[in-house]
Amino acid sequence: MASIWRYILAGLGLAALLVGIVAVVYLTLPHxxxxxxxxxxxxxxxxxxxxxxxxxxxxxxxxELQSWLLTLKTAAGAPVEGAAIxxxxxxxxxxxxxxxxxxxxxxxxxxxxxxxxxxFTMSGWWQLHFGISAAAGSDSVVFNIVL
Amino acid sequence: MSVACLVALAALALLGGCGEPQFSDAxxxxxxxxxxxxxxxxxxxxTNQYADVPAAAALGSTLFFDAGMSRGxxxxxxxxxxxxxxxxxxxxxxVGVGRTNRRTMPLAGVARNPWFFWDxxxxxxxxxxxxxxxxxxEQAGNRAAFAHYIxxxxxxxxxxxxxxxxxxxxxPANASPLGSDAEKAAWNAMPxxxxxDINRVYANIGKAIAAFERSIEPEQTxxxxxxxDLATGAxxxxxxxxxxxxxxxxxxxxxxANCVTCHNGPRFTxxxxxxxxxxxxxxxxxxxxxxxxxAQVQADPFNCLxxxxxxxxxxxxxxxFMVKDGPQIMRAYKTPSLRGAADRxxxxxxxxxxxxxxxxxxxxKAPPSVEGVSEVHPLDLSDRERAALVAFLKTLxx
Numbered sequence: 084m085a086s087i088w089r090y091i092l093a094g095l096g097l098a099a100l101l102v103g104i105v106a107v108v109y110l111t112l113p114h115x116x117x118x119x120x121x122x123x124x125x126x127x128x129x130x131x132x133x134x135x136x137x138x139x140x141x142x143x144x145x146x147e148l149q150s151w152l153l154t155l156k157t158a159a160g161a162p163v164e165g166a167a168i169x170x171x172x173x174x175x176x177x178x179x180x181x182x183x184x185x186x187x188x189x190x191x192x193x194x195x196x197x198x199x200x201x202x203f204t205m206s207g208w209w210q211l212h213f214g215i216s217a218a219a220g221s222d223s224v225v226f227n228i229v230l
Numbered sequence: 231m232s233v234a235c236l237v238a239l240a241a242l243a244l245l246g247g248c249g250e251p252q253f254s255d256a257x258x259x260x261x262x263x264x265x266x267x268x269x270x271x272x273x274x275x276x277t278n279q280y281a282d283v284p285a286a287a288a289l290g291s292t293l294f295f296d297a298g299m300s301r302g303x304x305x306x307x308x309x310x311x312x313x314x315x316x317x318x319x320x321x322x323x324x325v326g327v328g329r330t331n332r333r334t335m336p337l338a339g340v341a342r343n344p345w346f347f348w349d350x351x352x353x354x355x356x357x358x359x360x361x362x363x364x365x366x367x368e369q370a371g372n373r374a375a376f377a378h379y380i381x382x383x384x385x386x387x388x389x390x391x392x393x394x395x396x397x398x399x400x401x402p403a404n405a406s407p408l409g410s411d412a413e414k415a416a417w418n419a420m421p422x423x424x425x426x427d428i429n430r431v432y433a434n435i436g437k438a439i440a441a442f443e444r445s446i447e448p449e450q451t452x453x454x455x456x457x458x459d460l461a462t463g464a465x466x467x468x469x470x471x472x473x474x475x476x477x478x479x480x481x482x483x484x485x486x487a488n489c490v491t492c493h494n495g496p497r498f499t500x501x502x503x504x505x506x507x508x509x510x511x512x513x514x515x516x517x518x519x520x521x522x523x524x525a526q527v528q529a530d531p532f533n534c535l536x537x538x539x540x541x542x543x544x545x546x547x548x549x550x551f552m553v554k555d556g557p558q559i560m561r562a563y564k565t566p567s568l569r570g571a572a573d574r575x576x577x578x579x580x581x582x583x584x585x586x587x588x589x590x591x592x593x594x595k596a597p598p599s600v601e602g603v604s605e606v607h608p609l610d611l612s613d614r615e616r617a618a619l620v621a622f623l624k625t626l627x628x
Binding site for chain 1: 260490491492494495500501502503504547548550551552553554556558603605
């Protein structure tokens, strides 16, 4: 009797040890440091504006037409009004464009622009490029979205 | 019992062994997203106020199966969309009054599409239904004749749903803006108000048929039973247990072979348009897919932005934000659902491939497109991998 329990205990101990080793290896491995920059707020390419991009309803739903908000501030933090915005993008790894053509449809005040008609039809890495022209000049920004 | 044996057991348990299929968490998530139980309930169609009216669906069903809805009285929707054949006809190109240039599409889950036809040249189920009715190769009718026919055969049923039929006593027997020269002339001679009356009856025919089509939904298959068991941690029993070959195929489908990038969600389609390098068929007229459909859906008087839509314009965002140009829509076709595909060869928009083996061989080789750029890249699958993909696709049929 006692000897069976010893074996079971030993087995459990070894299993725990294995779990430990796997966990250590996993935690110390470098974590896909090469993935795209996923920040939702950043300086535009030439530093003219600070742009933030968020889904209007908070969540991204694959396969659904959604509206997003692009918020534009000057480097000094003032809202950017009256900007002309162009939208393009696609999936860099599949070399295809967007399945829809989103547009800036409304200005909501305080530098916020509604970008409607955004749809992500598959999981993976998407990019949205914005061309922005305003009183301060023209600049562009790219947001990466991974589903 | 030795310590070594226990260690081996512990290691096996860690690997999720004990003979059960092994899937990573990411794979499990993808598999769960393909199962039919994740299909959301059908959204209302605000552009068709009769979409969920039972009497409209009943009239629509009558019209769907009625060969009287054609010139000559020989062709109905069900001539090509056969109820016992997944609402398709097993032919490479459909045959109605004449031979068409495309393959009949099966209809399970059709009401969930944002776009209709292989190239998406219609933007609602009810606008779609009006196209074959007047296509000279399909039902070859004309809208004035359909209005008279409805009044004569189904007047009472129609009026109970849609209200009073217009006075058609002065309307020509045959007239349509799309018909023969004589029909066009007759149409153009009609006062605008009468054209409008007939267009209204015609749109309602589409809305009734669409109401019926909303009930055509995909059915659970072996794959779904397997996926549900996997998600709930139950051991798949009986036919829900997939064979090692089917599991290899599933892993390829959601992994190395990338099929799931386009064939995703519980219907195995992203509802979007892609050029996959499927070759054209010799002898058929040029077919450039989506690129030529854009202008057609924009010009359709029954599209979402037209005056026959019910509800408000907020329902028209697909049309408003559609991709109108660019190289990616050249020879792009709508990703078809793969549910039931194994039981209904041939495949592709003009029946280009007669077996699933040929389909998978196409993806493995990924030839360049004759026009535009194919989005698929060579996979160089082994014989075993190709067979496994086919075996997996069959689990979506039984």
